[in-house]
Amino acid sequence: MPNWNGRKPASRRNSMAINGSAPGGRLSLRQVFAAPLAIAIVSIIGLVSALVGDDIWDVLSWLTLAVPVAVILWYWLRRPT
Numbered sequence: 001m002p003n004w005n006g007r008k009p010a011s012r013r014n015s016m017a018i019n020g021s022a023p024g025g026r027l028s029l030r031q032v033f034a035a036p037l038a039i040a041i042v043s044i045i046g047l048v049s050a051l052v053g054d055d056i057w058d059v060l061s062w063l064t065l066a067v068p069v070a071v072i073l074w075y076w077l078r079r080p081t
Helices: 031-052 055-076
Strands: none
Touching: 031 055
């Protein structure tokens, strides 16, 4: 049976896109919000640890607050030219 665009659907094995999205290019809510939620949780841990104490807490806060910056740099440096 042809799709809405008149083409036959791909086999079930090849129906997933390279990035893991559904065949129509639609992403589930979990796929859309998983990475931002993880970054937000790590950032909250970093902010709370900065308020809680000194020494090891400072190290934990610096490491966790560096994660969003590292992610931004990673994707910024990987962008196509």
